[in-house]
Amino acid sequence: MREVKLFLGPQHPGMHGNYSVHMYVDGDIIKKARPMPGMLHRGFEKLMERRTWMGNLALIPRICVPEPDTNEMVYAMGIEALADIEVPERAHWIRMIILELARITSHIMSFGGIGGPTGLYTATYLGIALRDEILDVFERITGARVYHMYIVPGGVRKDLPENAEEDIERLMKIIEERLEELKELILENPMIHARIKDNIMLPAEVVWELGVTGIGMRTAVNKVNDLRKVKPYARYDQVEFDVPVASYSDGFTRVKTKYLEIHQSIRIIRQVFKKMPKEGSVRAQISTGNALKWKVPAGQVYTAVESTRGEYGYFIVSDGKKMPYRIAVRGASFPQGLLGIEKYLVGHRIDDASLWMDTMGVCSPEIDR
């Protein structure tokens, strides 16, 4: 039979961002898949070489829209390492709150978002509504809903507002309550079971072959490969949390792991409020002078944090001037989002392509940076 060429994206409800896959199908089965990145390409890495160390702060959160704070954190960590700056204790804990809230925000969007490619739109709407509750809290803490620009080199931009603890605790309760509803709707739904259980497999060999990290890796190889545990940053070594792992990575396991991780994030945030210093400095100067003239000592550094999709890393080279010499971003979903699609989307049904994108955790801007 003759092959038909179909476009998934860039305008498609099942596509994640302005990304596209050209699928050559034979009947229902994908015979060949060509990922087509580039539609989001704004040259982030190149742009960063022409902006001051502080000016980049407006740019980096845009590399991954659903989870901007990881970018801020990893960038800040890089500069702090180069400049040999000690971040104030309280700032470490505030950063953890922000990072875990960001993890929940991102997980909830993709956990509810599984409703998109499966036709279960109620779950998507509930997920987005719940995400909005978190964005409200972000707005109160950082002054913005999506691009927070809150984690800055040297610490955080401002101290927490006065009633932040109560505000976040109230939010945690709302999340816990509504999450149960989402769990019923998604994880206990026979239709979802039928679509993603024992489907969209990610075998351990593929993980090693492509370099997949994050949930995909942990559910496939049954190892706690979470940077928060393996190479703790901020104060993750001082809080207790579990990292859900599995040895069988089908679509369902990965979706369920997101649900489990949200609970762990809530657990971390509650501990942070118990353990963090109640007052103290929240930002250290990374250099003398004003932000237009900050200089970062020459050197190179690779820093990484655990994002919802895996290891998110920045390789920063400084030549000691007021702008970075080179920044390279390791987008967490690059391996599966680019290489994986080409090689392993093949053989799946057309209607599984969107599910593949969703459960593998693909964030297209971080491929197109």
Add this chain to the structure above:
Amino acid sequence: MDDKKSIFSPIRTWKNLFKEPFTVSNYDVFESPREAADNYRGFHVNDWEKCVGCGTCGEICPTNAIEMFEIESLEQDVGHEPERPSFDYGRCSFCGLCVDICTSDSLNMSKEYVHISTDYNSMKFIPKENGIHGIEFKDGYKRDDVSDLLDLGRYEMKHEGVERKTSFIEIVKGFSREMALAESSRCVECGVCTATCPAQMNIPEYINSVYEGNLKEGIEWIYKTNPLANVCGRICTHKCEDACVIGNRGESVAIRWLKRYIVDNTPEDEYEEAALSYVTEKVNGKVAIVGSGPSGLSCAYYLSTLGYEVDIFEKNDLPGGVIRYGGPEYRLPEESVVKDIEMIEKSGANFHCNTMLGEDIQLDELKEKYDSVFLGVGFSYSRSLPIPGHDHEDVIGAIKFLGEASDYTRGMREMPDIAEKIAVIGGGNVAFDVARTLVRLQFEKYGETSVSMAALESRDELPADLEEIEEGEEEGLLFNFGYGPQSIKIEDGKIKGLSTKKVISIFDDDGNFNPSYEEEENFIEATQVYIAIGQMAKYDFLSEEMKDNIEIVRGQVQVKENGQFEKYPWLFAGGDIMRGPDIINGVETGHNAAKAIDEYIRSN
């Protein structure tokens, strides 16, 4: 976790009937719009009263959304540019870095976040205090101490302690490399200082040279507008620092000391190469310059660089005028003056010392021999104070004394005859120069000091710089500020002291200078009195005809903006006799006159 649902699970969905909906009704959206968070980064508000138009917001803006817009109704003022920021909300990313770096605390953000238009051009606004739409909105994002992106504190240079009064050693130590780099990184390069500097020096550029570690380039920037780099790096009146926008919220950038850092730390060969980089080929044209003070030197340097043959006539033994004979060694070491004058000599100017205009040489002669003449004779005579006893031989003028003291410190004469108890009349920088020099000389001669100062103004109103007053007090000067001198008591031909009275007011109701005093007398014991209440010029060298044709107001000749005399186009003036005493004014008027002389010679 059990992934299987129970058989009753469909019934559970009924509970949703009794829940609040997640969705928001249209009514809520339009009738009672949601209020943003207290910290919200919405549209900008800018308090025009506070805004100084420095444009730093535009510098940091990562999206180039901010442009400075000239506002006609605003006036250029010290530290104020007549510009306000305009925001292109088609580009703005609402990061708020502009708020965090605002030097004047005028720029903030509001909770306003709705602007709907299909017209691209309608996205540009110049926000005022009530936002972009002119509607009052609650305050949103504000800068605080944590988010502040300026470095507000000065990196102070080391100073000599109070034991400094035992010698003429320079008080202020220079910046170390690290400190200079740190201080230079505080500058936001707004250029408000340049607009305020009389000589319009390229201040942000030379500060940036320090920041980039390229001192030779710094020398080039300085010499572009000011050939007295060493002198101005030490004793300039630094109007730039009063204007510096960092001073609005913190301490202004130490511009003068950074200039000093450049001149002190550039290697000699690079310094010379940079300072003489503007020298061009010789051209036909001869210019005579009378007086080798700041204006004469400045004029000579720029004319030499343009290729003219320049002859400078100086009445004293050494060139320099006020910088040679006025600035005391502890503020302006001799080698700084020498270095500046050397560079000007190397640029091609010829010095003729011990040549007094009106005695050794006449203006008519100069007119014959040269294409143009520049007068920079300066205010080189002290003003006298018409009180009883002022004509006594132990009543000494400031200029005469400072000249003698300078010659003494450079080993060219004996120590001036200093009494054990001295009174100094005056409250300006010159009075402090006199008093502090006297303290040092007294210490050397007697091992102890007694110098009393008296001036009409109270301590807070004194025209002298604050650092002069504070340092003078540390060095043991006795202050009688707010006391007006009435007479100098003389007994048996010798001065006994100065009689003063407490001042009630300096000016009368009409604003005229007419001091009134309390009855009670305050007597200051002294056997010498120094008068430092101002300087003046003598115009004896002008012919009678010229005196009739040249208008002189408050001791200053009235000339065109470029220094040219209306009736005598070959004659130019600058410095004190044009603008009053200030070194940087001298540099500026000298430079302007050089340009005008060049134009004059080329047009003839």
